[in-house]
Amino acid sequence: MEEDSSRFDRDRVIVPDEALPNVEAPSAAFLVQLFVVPGIIVSIIVFVWLAFHWLAHLGNDPQGYVRTLRRDNEGRWQAALNLANDLRGPGGGALKSDESLAVELGKILDSEAASGRTAEQSLVLRQYLCRALGEFSTPAALNPLITRIDSNDDPMVRTAAVEAIAVLWSNLLLGEKQPSDASTVNRVVFKASQSVDAKLRSASAFALGIIGGDGTKERLQNLAHDEIPDVRFNAATSLARLGSKEAVETLREMLSLPDEPVLDDLGQAKRYRRAMIVLNALRAMALLVDSIDEVPEGVLEQVKKLESDPVADVRSSAIALSKKLSRHQSAEKLLLNSRGSEILKE
Incomplete structure (x- = not known):
């Protein structure tokens, strides 16, 4: 047993020169990786920070x-x-x-x-x-x-x-x-609102609602029937801001846009855009009702349908507007009833 053990130990002896690889001078590529590349990275970071x-x-x-x-x-x-x-x-x-x-x-x-x-x-x-x-x-x-x-x-x-x-x-x-x-x-x-460029017409339709001036309502009424949806929508929003009932038809078109299923990134972008359009229509309708002091026919029912919209922001805005329109309609009925009573008394 001792002989076998000593032979095993001799077999394990390793000569140092044979255990290490040959030492070679570092190549230029190695030096570039070791020093130059990190230096460039640090320089870029410093440059960006500056x-x-x-x-x-x-x-x-x-x-x-x-x-x-x-x-x-x-x-x-x-x-x-x-x-x-x-x-x-x-x-x-x-x-x-x-x-x-x-x-x-x-x-x-x-x-x-x-x-x-x-x-x-x-x-x-x-x-x-x-x-x-x-x-x-x-x-x-x-x-x-x-x-x-x-x-x-x-x-x-x-x-x-x-x-x-x-x-x-x-x-x-x-x-x-x-x-x-x-x-x-x-x-x-x-x-600019008469341009053949649709984006320029659309921007102008929005701007006219803020700037106002002679002929603005008439021009916006024309733009509210433009062939390009964005032009129509901005024109309707501007008309609502100016208190024109001509906005109702296009605003209802905006409110009726369906929520499409999302299948890809493009679908997600379209869904976001649709939500923004509906939200703008809800805000514009609230402004219009305050301005004309009446609820256009069929609008409350349409807004109530949006209370179950898949988009949370649309739901919450629709619920808030529904309450506002309901209160307004109740006030209208009370006013009509009181006027009717006065007429009967006379």
Whole structure:
């Protein structure tokens, strides 16, 4: 047994030189993986952090935005987008009322449009500049938007300008800063509503409901029968805001949109869009009833059907509106009964 054990131990002896692989100098590829690639990754992280840090501090320096936007590079649209976001943000109050900033942005927008550039970066920049101007609360932001709407610019830019002027107009009304050129704004948006571009017509239908002016209701009544659903829906919403019964037919069309089963991402997007349309119709109907002081025939029954809608937001909004309409109808009946009693007494 001892002999076998000693033989086993001898067999286990390993010569050091045979146990280790040959030592070779590291290759260039290995060094690149070990040092250069991690260094590049760290550099990218630092660069991204510095970029966000720089963009974050632009909000504290309005002229920093102007300097960035005046530079002739392809990334200017990002600065315009960041400015629009900052204007909408919690700290955007000071920027919104900065008249000099609005004027400078308008000059940059005019200059970019006059350059004749048709590349995608230029179009995107002009759209974001329009949106940024729309977030202001000073009349100084109006003229550049009026110019874009009334120009032969790309329809996407003109659409962005119409959407922006609707937001700007709302801001001015909230701040009780009624501009003197209301008729000019109405004229250019009215003209845009006659465009062959459906998106421009749709944006104009929404904006007219906020801006108002001569001929607005008549134009919106025509748009409420447009062949494009989005145009009809925005026109009906605007008519409801203006207290016109002409909105009822199209609003009921919006309320009747069915909830389709979701089979893929496209189906999910369609379902979300349908929910937004129905919610807008419910809100518009509430505004209309308050304005005309009556419940249009058949509307309460249609709204009640939405109380069991698969979308929770639609259900809750429908329930709230049903209660409102029911109270209104009860009040109408009481009023009619009291009037009938008075007539009988006479």
